[in-house]
Every structure is written in structure tokens, then in C-alpha cells.
């Protein structure tokens with residue numbers, strides 16, 4: 001597909017809308033008009049006081065025009081959305097929202113206009129469906145008591161452990177062969193502990209209050225029991241934990257969990273873990289390259305309960321290869337029978353560099369938006385019936401059915417870190433490969449980011465640069481505080 005963007009600033013939105021409606025097209029952007037041989041062209045331009053949109057492909061030609069008037073903020077974008085709907089006959093459930101933080105937008109609208117008007121704007125200005133608007137409103141209500149408690153200097157700590165026992169077929173995060181990466185673990189662990197100590201010094205000097213710690217990845221339980229204990233000991237010794245209310249560790253893959261690691265985590269004070277089935281169907285697990293069985297997940301869950309964990313999350317994915325509506329519902333029922341405190345339901349996002357995308361093995365549920373939608377609706381219905389509420393939600397591009405990822409929790413068991421990072425309510429200091437430090441201006445919605453290197457081998461070889469980048473934290477806070485006075 002060629003997307004022409006001529007003389008208007010809505011590049012990001014136009015490109016994203018192309019992906020919403022044509023998730024499997026490669027989009028080439030051109031800023032000047034030149035005839036193209038591509039079988040689909042989308043022309044968007046501002047010409048002589050008008051927005052012009054023209055979509056042409058084998059299905060025909062759809063054209064829309066509108067005057068550049070008072071309501072211009074979304075003028076071009078809504079025109080394009082309207083043209084795509086007419087051309088494809090599709091009406092995406094999240095309307096023309098293409099950003100990853102719809103709840104943040106709803107919160108801002110609610111703060112300005114109140115809940116009812118914000119919901120109306122969601123439906124009528126952004127074309128979000130009634131069901132998704134209702135889901136967003138519920139999510140915002142559930143997270144409000146937690147975001148309301150955030151104070152000026154609060155922050156969370158994210159620790160990345162970017163190793164996994166095998167690479168899932170839908171993953172774009174792990175770059176090297178798993179075997180090669182594993183050899184790096186001892187050196188990575190050593191540098192990570194050093195980075196944690198340095199980060200604690202920065203946070204201390206700025207007078208920041210640590211509220212939540214989240215260890216993610218990758219699969220943090222690729223570390224041994226000793227490495228996990230040592231990492232958490234360093235966190236506790238280096239950071240002021242007096243106001244820290246939660247410590248989550250993703251124990252993602254059941255094939256990395258054993259009693260020694262669970263005991264080590266619990267003894268270290270970990271309050272919440274994730275054990276992620278993704279699916280409880282063995283054939284689907286095989287399709288996605290996870291070399292464990294559904295039974296291993298169930299056993300790992302029971303082992304964690306026996307060890308004493310009282311807050312366990314389980315991640316599931318809609319749109320996996322080989323999953324059907326019936327097998328997905330079966331997975332939901334089996335998860336519900338285990339009675340975890342949290343369930344996170346993801347819609348499969350196809351990343352360009354994942355095996356699944358490269359092999360062209362697009363699952364029926366991914367291509368079939370209606371099927372993905374039914375699966376998601378079933379999860380929503382059953383989790384609601386079990387007393388769980390949606391409490392954080394985010395979206396990615398190229399998601400099955402153009403849907404969303406939603407974290408569900410029994411009231412009182414929500415993971416505050418998930419809310420903070422998705423709502424961008426407070427600063428997140430990140431350590432480890434792939435970590436992104438997000439510095440939130442406590443006096444506005446401004447956010448600035450500092451990136452660590454994505455892959456473990458870069459992190460190790462360029463570690464001194466990671467420490468140099470930490471200097472940016474104090475400088476940015478100085479700016480935040482200066483602007484206030």
C-alpha cells in the first residue's frame with residue numbers, strides 16, 4: 001500500500017489507521033504525489049482549504065472531502081476513518097483511537113468534562129463502540145482509587161530480565177538464540193545489580209519515593225533461585241522500601257518455575273507473581289513454540305499456592321495459531337477453576353520480526369476480527385461473573401481483531417505498577433536491557449524517556465553508556481522543578 005501524506009501533519013494517525021484497516025499491508029509513505037503500481041493507494045492531502053482522502057484498490061475507489069474548519073483537530077483523521085469504513089465495510093471496535101493508552105485519554109476527558117460527557121465523546125467523536133466505551137469506563141473507575149493516591153515524588157522501579165527458555169513464535173523481544181543468550185546471564189546479572197545500586201543513588205538524591213517494584217522480561221525466573229534472591233536483596237538494601245507497597249516478579253513460563261525459586265521469591269518479600277499459560281491447549285502451545293504443556297502450567301500454579309503466594313496473575317492470549325472459539329473458552333474455564341487473583345487477556349499483536357509474522361502463519365483468529373471479538377467477549381463475560389474487574393488496559397498496533405489487552409483483578413489485588421506505567425501517572429525508573437525510564441513531570445502530563453539498550457548483548461558491551469544516561473534523570477527533574485518556580 002502507498003500512503004500519500006501531502007501537506008498535513010497527521011502522519012502518525014494516517015499511518016496507524018492504514019494498519020487498523022489493513023493490518024497485513026506493508027505501508028510505504030510518500031510525501032509527494034507520484035503514480036504508483038501498488039495495488040492499494042491511500043491519498044490524504046490538505047489542498048485549497050480542504051481535506052481530501054481517496055482510497056483506491058481492487059474493491060474500487062472511495063473519496064471524501066471536507067472543509068478545514070473549526071473542528072480541525074481530528075478533521076483529517078475522522079474523514080479518513082469514515083472513508084476506510086465505507087471502503088472496507090468494517091467498523092473497528094476502538095473506532096479511530098490508534099494510541100496505546102485509551103484509558104489515559106478517557107481520564108483526561110473525564111477530568112475536563114465529567115464521566116458521562118467523556119463517554120459520549122468516546123462514542124461520538126472517536127467512534128469507539130458502546131461495549132469498548134463501557135469497558136474503558138469500568139477500567140478507569142477501578143484504577144482511580146490507586147492513581148488518586150499518587151504523590152508528587154512517587155515512582156516505580158522496573159527491572160528487566162530479558163532471557164527466556166525458548167522463543168515464542170509471536171515474540172519480537174528476544175533477538176539471539178536462547179542458548180547464546182543464556183551464556184550472558186552471569187555477566188548480565190552482575191551489571192544489573194550494579195545498575196540497580198546506581199539508580200537507587202539517583203532516586204535518593206532526588207528525594208523520590210518508591211511505591212512499586214516490577215520485575216519483568218523476558219522471563220525473570222530464568223535466573224536461578226540464588227540470582228533472584230540476590231537481585232531482590234540488592235533492591236532492598238539499596239532503595240528506600242519504606243513506602244513500597246508491592247513487589248511483582250513475572251514467573252512467566254512454567255518450565256522455569258520450581259519450588260526453590262518460589263520459596264526464594266516469597267522469602268524475599270515478593271507479593272505478586274505471574275504464571276502465564278497464554279493458552280491451556282497443548283497443540284496451541286506447540287504452535288507458538290513454548291516447550292511446556294498445559295499441565296505444567298497448572299502444576300506450577302498449584303506449586304505457587306502451596307508455597308504461599310496469595311496474589312497470582314495469569315496471562316492469556318486471544319488469536320493464537322490453532323486456537324478456536326471452543327478451545328479458547330475451555331482455556332478460560334480452566335483458568336477460572338484455578339481461581340487466580342488477576343487474569344490478563346491479551347489480543348495477539350503481530351510484530352514484524354516474530355517467527356509467526358515472518359512465516360506468514362497468520363492465525364484465523366487474527367485475520368477473523370469477529371472470532372477474536374467473540375473470544376474477548378467471552379473472557380469479559382466470564383471474568384465479570386467471577387467478580388474480577390478490568391483495571392488497566394492498553395493497545396498495540398496489529399492486534400488480533402484490532403482489540404486490546406486488559407488486566408482483570410479481584411478488587412484489592414490490582415497491580416499498581418501496571419496502572420502507573422499504562423496511565424503514565426508517575427515516573428518509572430527502569431534497569432536492564434529493554435528498560436525504558438519514563439520521567440513524569442509531576443506538575444503536568446509531560447513525560448520524557450530514557451532508553452536502555454534493547455538486547456542483553458548490547459547492554460553488556462555498552463554498559464558504561466547506560467550509567468551515563470542515568471545523569472539525564474537528575475537533569476530532567478531539575479527542569480521539571482525549575483518550570484514550577
Ligand code: SF4
Pocket residue numbers: 163164166167168170171172173174217218219252253
Ligand atoms: S516469554 Fe515473552 S519475552 Fe520470552 S520468548 Fe515468549 S513472548 Fe518473548
